[in-house]
Amino acid sequence: QITLKESGPTLVKPTQTLTLTCTFSGFSLSTSGVGVGWIRQPPGKALEWLALIYWDDDKRYSPSLKSRLTITKDTSKNQVVLTMTNMDPVDTATYYCALTKGATNYFDYWGQGTLVTVSS
């Protein structure tokens, strides 16, 4: 059974750095073709693709956020970490991590999401 779960702070202050952890089970991020991505959704708005890390440590970032994002993996812990610097109230959103193992990079398993509010 494949599961993913996001964890991290629910409230951060403007200018702070957000660190989110995705802990997963049921698959290995050392398996060829596998990747874990992060997607966010501001309240009442659309999904936004953020970043993706592959089994071989190849990484992709949204161009609009690339300067603020870092994605890393710890295969031994079955975790993927996303950091986002210089948080702003517009970054308030539910953040999801999700699994991709298809060549066309669709997300077939998602975590439940975690709501992060940016406010002083």
Added chain:
Amino acid sequence: SYVLTQPPSVSVAPGQTARITCGGNNIGSKSVHWYQQKPGQAPVLVVYDDSDRPSGIPERFSGSNSGNTATLTISRVEAGDEADYYCQVWDSSSDLGVFGGGTKLTVL
């Protein structure tokens, strides 16, 4: 960057067919994926690679893709299909993922 355009809303009566479009420049050359999201829940993949269905997704959900438009078709719509639907592609030119703006399906 690559842009996907969806209608904000689609309405359909129960038992009828709903068609949700996703427009993009030469989208027919890309693989399109569709997600269903109900309020307060994470998205669920309902169609991938234009027209394939994950296990557990009813045959009522189907997809097509040609030219500049991809379409998610939901046949014999049920009240439980009411949700937001998002298309997604992988933009090979930038090697990045892109989501559409989402379509709210209302079952009348």
